[in-house]
Amino acid sequence: MARYIGKRLLLAALMAVLASCVIFLIANLVPGDPVLAQLGDVAASDPAIVARWRAKWGLDLPLWERYGIFLTGLLHGDLGISIATHRPVLDDIRQYAPATIELATIAFLLSLVIGIPLGIAAAVRRDGWIDSAARALSLLGVSAPTFWLAFMMLAIFYGGLGWAPGPGRIDPIAFPPEGPTGLFLIDSIWSGDWEGFQDSLAHLVLPSIVLAAATIGLITRTTRAAMLDSLQQDYVRVSRAKGLHEWAIILRHALPNALVPVVTLGGLAYANLLAGAVMTETVFAWPGLGRYTFTSAAALDFPAIVGITLVVSITFLLVNLAVDLSYALLDPRVRR
């Protein structure tokens, strides 16, 4: 098992280096010269100034050398300076990350807690009303555009009915709870701020449901299909022939096998959450990475986009690594 983990880690590191390479290439093969864009028309018409700028930003060096510099910067945690905020990109990311982590984690848990039992129930009572409902729900979940769903929720439950608080992580006039993590739920408990906890939780409800919608759909579908498949396997018939109770067959024999594809999907689901977070946070004015991505994309803030892509890709790699490892825990055939 240790060797397996080691191999996986090494592979992930290799992929991360390759990913950085791809991102660097994207950043440097932009059509249009970033120098011209920054200097303005007058300065750009003077070849001497242009040359000095090129030298200053290292643009006169060959591509592989620039990649070396980029990589060295990366290893020192230097992702460049954001054009829009004039701050180091890494600082920005550090500031916005907790909000997204909090939101994505809640949404992820929500989709597991709803999706897996729903998928099991739909498979066990196939073609029954639970199945029909689960299928309709998952279809809507994966088909509805996240940004629209976010808007509709806000329009109905905040604008229309007034049941939910408005956009943002907390009430606009409240102070954010103090604490070491930046996760408001944990920080408010940490500092004993009960009102802050309630406020944060209330603000989390709508965005986490919106963010989880597509993932719930995916997990329900996959669980259902995997359970149906698993329930048709010979070993289920053998278990029936053993005279085991139907629930024992479902939970002890069929489910562990069905979870294997569901866990594989977990990684994909997480990627969905990260992508969905861009839309959800934008609509809910959620001060997280997603909104940062949106503002950076809207402002064509290139260093920021590169930085986010890199961070998100590495997170994605780590999630996939975790998926591979839990895969090995679930399925003895993978361990070797």
Added chain:
Amino acid sequence: MSAPLDVSIGAPGIAVPAVAAPSRLRRRLRRYGPAWVGGGIVIAWVLVALLAPWISPYHPDAVDVSIRLRPPSLAHWMGTDTLGRDVFSRLLHGARLSLAAGFTVVILGAAIGTTIGIVAAWTRGFGDEALMRLTDLVLCFPPIILALAIAAALGIGPLNTILAMLVVWWPKFARLARALALVQRSQEYVEAATVLGLRPRRILARHILPNTLGPLAVLVTLDLGNAILTFAGLSFLGLGVIPPMPEWGSMVAEGRELVEQWWVAAFPGLAILTVVVGFNFCGDGLRDWLDPRSRSR
């Protein structure tokens, strides 16, 4: 039923009485009903896209600030937006770009990916290894984020966005096509064709490709909805289209803060939802039709 036979007694190994077999019509409806509905939705939207200039009541870009943000009425079925443009007319025109972008990305992505996948499977060896590592590399990015980065690098505009999506789109088709072609390669009828001395090109065209098309068609159909969603998403983020052009994603973006004037954002989003549902229904139906084993999964 050829003989009088009471099938209503007994059950699957459980002798519970009176479990009547569902009627044939009901089972067929259950199996293919959604596919027909999905096909209807898709065809309707394609017609709308083609006929938009003739069926929309107003010009999509006709600005009239005197009637801005009017709620839905008989004159403006879906109300007007911040510039007083008719939401309904813009929605109909928006179908053109959304559908065109979806079809372009998926069809080109499928063509590129399938070619790469089949070639990889057929050549094996180093080329196969290199191509598959490349797909691994692309697949290790969350697709929308990578597309976002590329689209941002290329600049705003539908063509650039489609190009960016293509970059992240082909690998899944390459994966599937390669897996299918590998299965085909070891099929006995392909071996038989080799033993008969047929040329490789003929074997690929006549024996391997036709038998990989079914699953690919299913993925293409299911993916059309996906591509439309992604394109709308990128447009929502401001990358897909340059402002006056009507597009569903950017229409939602324009109305996203207008919680009181919900119609500006609600209707374009609903349009996306129906198209995606339509393609999903079609894809599921196609899969059931091609693979009887997956029926009603």
Added chain:
Amino acid sequence: MDGSLTTPPTTTLDPPVLEVEDLRTVFLTDAGVVRAVDGVSFRVGAGETLGIVGESGSGKSVTALSLLRLLDEQARIVGGTIRFKGQDVLAMRPAELRAWRGDQAAMVFQDPMTGLNPVLRILRQVTEHIVSHGRMPPAEARQRGVGLLRRMGVAAPERAAASYPHQFSGGMRQRVMLAIGVANDPALLIADEPTTALDVTIQAQILDLLRGLNEEFGTAIVLVSHDLGVIASVCRRVVVMYAGEAVEEAATAEVLADPRHPYAWALVNAVPRLDAPIGARLTSIEGMPPDPLHLPQGCRFEPRCPFKIARCATEHPPMLEVAPGRRARCWVTADGRSLPRPAVPATPAAPAARDAAPPLLEARDLVKHFVLPRRSLFAPAEKVHAVNGVDIALGRGESLGVVGESGCGKSTLARLLTRLHEPTAGSVLFEGRDITHASPAALRPLRPRLQMVFQDPYASLNPRMTVGEILVEPILAHGRAASRQAARERVGELLTTVGLKPGFASRYPHEFSGGQRQRVSIARALALDPAAVVADEPVSALDVNVQAQVLNLMQDLQQRLGLSYLFIAHDLAVVRAFCDRVAVMYLGRIVEEGPAAEIFAAPLHPYTVALTSAIPEPGRQRVVLGGEPPSTLRLPEGCAFRARCPVARAACAEPPPLREVAPGRRAACHFPGDFAPHPTPVRSASLADHQRR
């Protein structure tokens, strides 16, 4: 209406373990209601053994599943009764059913590869129902579980108990399945084709276990199989099924010697036998079983029956007592008469003298290793040693059989000889030309002369082409027809040659049965007038009767067209019936080669001895070979068979060469002929006197 009511009452006071009366099970399908089991009755007393035999689709497996009510959703038991020790099984409530299943009645299924849950440890799967039925507390159950594994002959049972299923071979898994089946000492064990997925030497081991369980613990056994030989080696009585009905029920030995239903008669005589005259034609009946949706009004076998009388077409025969303790569903034998023996077919002309001409197809020291894809970037590449130095020569007009168990490299050999694979070392010569490394383009002109027939009739025809397109393709590709019209005429001829109607050309493969598809496959191989045909297990996927039809066809074609066959098979009896010469393969090498008649009469290599004796034929003395073939990933040193050989000695550490030990006979053994099976008392001795199958 059914003869079942006239069965003589049992003399004992105890009710039989299993009593089935007029069982009827249907499938609800889109096309209509399929009557899969349509009136089956039998009883099994305590400690008795009963076989159920029939071809695929006869309803035998559905019967087995109905007994434990393990049917799928779309199946319904619509009539009859099943009594277990007098208890009505069909009336049991779910909880009663659960308490009964796995406790008093157990079942073992066909495919051991999928019957075990891949993510649970073996021990848990063996013991969970001991605990759930309240037989023992978990700790005690675990001990019993290990004991059961040991009893079933699982190697290193303690370690095996803690392992997962994927670490075991099919044979070992079936032992585990048997352990699961008998964990609670059931009074009844139902085994549905338990050995079909296994090799013949492993099959012999499992059948031995079944017999042992019956003798040792008095477990009543219902064994379902398509193979009368398998049934005869375990079961005293047998029910023969056809088209959902029981058509004959009698002592196994009686059915084998003197079948009273024409279908049973066909079944008994279609199987090639090791004691039949060499080259004899097999008895086969034409046609196919009736469409289960449109069953004939009279006897269901009437359309195919060689003995039918007028009454058969109009009146459906009931199960009638035709002799004491024997029942058959037939008007012809209703008065107690026997069916005639099949006419002894003429022995075909002796094969052409093969020494005169140089061999048509020849392999010299052929080697093929497959490099497995690496598990990861850093793992060492593993190699499958599929073929490890094979010398073989196929003469003109000859049929040469290659036999061996799965994984012995015989299919790879076929693909090397037809150059679907490129050899790692050695050479392949066809018509004197070296084609070992010939390019596809260089091979193309030779291809027509060297053709191949494949194993799986469902996979070897492109599902998207009509039979006509499939057959026209090679003719046009090689310019064998002047025009499309001429090519189409040739297709018609080809279809007639293989016994199909020319009109079938416009149909797609899925419209045909397995046997018909295999005929199309043969027609395709013949389209280019080949000299040699390599046939890779051409009949192993077919039911015995269809198998006999196809083998007869291939034999006719050989005589008419002067073909040479290289015939790959795992079934020794088939090879013996079909081939002039036989080569036996083990672990990628030929261990023995010689004339078919002599090899089967007096095998020289210990492996051949074990192989021939493992065939489940009633009355044969059996050598049950222990162990399983070693992995092809790492070849053993010395003689490859050493580890399983009953007469291995120190000298066997040296690999034995394949050398001529008698005129025309070669063997790769240091002590050829040393191992001859000792005459041991055969358990089913009463069968020995009867005419075998």
